[in-house]
Amino acid sequence: MRPISIVFPVIALVATFVGVLASAGAGADARTHVVSIENMKFSPDVIHVRAGDVVVFKNRDLVPHTATAKTGKAFDSGILQSGGEWRFAPKHEGTIRYACAFHPMMEGVVIVERP
Amino acid sequence: MKIIVPLLLSASLASLPIYAQQTLNDAQIAAIVVVANQVDIDAGQYVVAKTKNPDVTRFAATMVTDHSAVNKSAVDLVTKLRVTPEENETSRSLKDGGDNNLAQLRALKGKALDRAYIDHEVAYHEQVIRALDTALIPNASNSELKALLIKVRPAFVEHLGHARHLQASYK
Structure with missing residues (x-):
């Protein structure tokens, strides 16, 4: 498999993970x-x-x-x-x-x- | 059961409470509560219209608001309980004292009016709290009436503290 074929999915996965962390910190603990x-x-x-x-x-x-x-x-x-x-x-x-x-x-x- | 109840016959600082013996039932207690509140409402309404002192205005307005709220609660309760307030020696004496106080206030203006009003409010709330503690609360038969009297007591204590604070600023 070419490396670039897994780069974008990994980036998307990381971005999603960071987004989840950010939203949890903003209001979930209020x-x-x-x-x-x-x-x-x-x-x-x-x-x-x-x-x-x-x-x-x-x-x-x-x-x-x-x-x-x-x-x-x-x-x-x-x-x-x-x-x-x-x-x-x-x-x-x-x-x-x-x-x-x-x-x-x-x-x-x-x-x-x-x- | 005979209960000794302090009666305030005059609103002036030089007045002395006079004690009389009488028996009180819930209907009479209700009448005393309504009159006691109305006396302060009347004095507060008059002073709000006359004073130029913003601190006195705020205090007098609070007396009108608070004693009106307490009276509404008292009237709502006795209506629910189907108790008709019964005029008695103490309630009549309170009303006479209130009328005398208003007459004295009407003869004054400016700082003299403010001081006379605040001085009376201190003495009046001391008397009312003492009556609550020694006669009205201990002798209320109906549990809801007793609970209402207990619930309103802190408001009168706060009023006394506020009035004393204003009184101290004059000295």
Whole structure:
């Protein structure tokens, strides 16, 4: 068999293998982290996530809340009514301190690490 | 069972709680809860319209929103339980205190209004939390009513903390 007759199939096989690895790294390992808003607290109040993970805020209180980054515009849930939820996927590494816009004594931290 | 319940007769800082003995059932507890929330809603609505201080505006608006939400939950529950809130000595006293507070606030403006409002909110939430702990929660017979009272308590504690924080900024 001439060498060139096996070169292209090998290249195609390698390219496919690399593509599979790349797509697996992008989203397959993304995790979901739930922050419960209950008893006027964010629970847990400090979470460690990786860039690309999903953070879900669930309001289990009777009164409305927000989850609003204290600096910059990293995230803002808007008004979360009782029973409501909101999710976002942080993209960049860093520490995001946030609070409820209605109840400033309620604070939390999202620490975003590299994926 | 006789329960000693603190009654707030005046909204001013110099007011002293007066204690009276009376028996409370779930219908009376429901009336107290609804009136207690409405008193804070009324004060908050008035101050939102009058204050020029953004921190006080935000606090007063939160009082209106939160106490309205709690009242809705309370009314929904008693409707479901077919309990009609029953006016009583404590609920009447709370209403009178609320009316007196509004009358005092209406006579003030500017920083004097802000301070009087916040001072009252501190004292009022202290009273309400004490009433929850010593009378309303321990004596609620219906388990859902008791659970609701327990569930709303943290909101009142947060309100007290927020009001105290604002009060401290005046000193």
